[in-house]
Amino acid sequence: MGYGSYSSQAHEALIQARGTLSRQVLFRQERCHPLMDPRGVNWRESRDSEEHPSSLGIVFALDVTGSMGDIPELLARRGLPSFMRALLDVGVTDSQVLFMAVGDANSDRAPLQVGQFESNERQMDQWLTSSFLEGGGGTPGHESYELAMYFAARHTDLDCFRKRNRRGYFFMTGDERPYPFVSHTQVASLMGDGLEKDLPVQQVVDELQRAFEPFFLIPDLARRRNCERYWRELLGDRVICLEEPGDCVDVTSSLVGLCEGAIADIDALARHLERGGRDRSRRGAVIRALTPFAATLGRDGTPRPRLEDEPLPFDDASSGHQRIVPRDGR
DSSP states (O other): OOOSOOOHHHHHHHHHHTTTOOHHHHSOOSSOOGGGOOTTOOOEEEOOOSSOTTOEEEEEEEEOSGGGGHHHHHIIIIIHHHHHHHHHHTTOOOEEEEEEEEOOTTTOSOSEEEOOOBOSHHHHHHHHHTSOOOOOOOSTTEEOHHHHHHHHHHSEEEHHHHHHOOOEEEEEEOSSEEOSEEOHHHHHHHHOOOOSSOEEHHHHHHHHHHHEEEEEEESSGGGHHHHHHHHHHHHGGGEEEOSSGGGHHHHHHHHHHHHTTSSOSHHHHHHHHHHTTOOHHHHHHHHHHHHHHHHHTTOSSOOOOOOTTSOOOOOOSOOOOOOOOOTTOO
């Protein structure tokens, strides 16, 4: 999948046309859409084409439990065109976006929903708004994020990775922890996969990182205490703490820009956000969220450490420093 061209103007017109529609009208599904049911799906494919010779697969795995429905709604009302426009601005012209919706396999009717990789604005929007925002949830402190990571690791096929050894991007939103294992019984029920035993979540993360740059986005600072420490044990500085859900679009597009080398460092990011019309407070929030990860790339603006084989500066001239001699002369 991933055919068709993208038009920013057509996408904006689509967003404006829905005006003040309620969430219930915008996301009208009352159960998992049959085409988003992961059962029996072998692959979701991101492919090169004549229109997109250098495709880049991008997955948004969106928590749709409880209050987490704010981010899917934000993307559907205004965020997705901004995300695509920001990618184009930094030279990422062949992105292909897939949406997942994540719930809880122990209690929800639709714990995992999976769209297709798309490049066309209308098709992207259809998969997003066809998600069932169940608003449920399960065992306190956990949701079935591990199932989304498992699906992306074992049921996606990206030409960017297969042909160019270039990893795609996996952005997951959430405010809880994953379960410690991928249940073989849940995988059999939801996807039809035959696992002999449960898989540790760390193994699934390791598999995911072969073909994707994975990130976990916590929607605001108040909710970081619920899950940040656990996710950092899995993903380190790829856990991004937003200051408010509305920063999701700028954070994700900026992460792509930083990883692809299109945004040189945090200073360049600040200029990029300013050109995009972000006010000072929002620019600051995005930069604060991304600085720890940018530091892992050496792009946080701090001087790099001196290499061992580089000569140290020296100067034989007097420094002008005089030692204070104690009164007893010692």
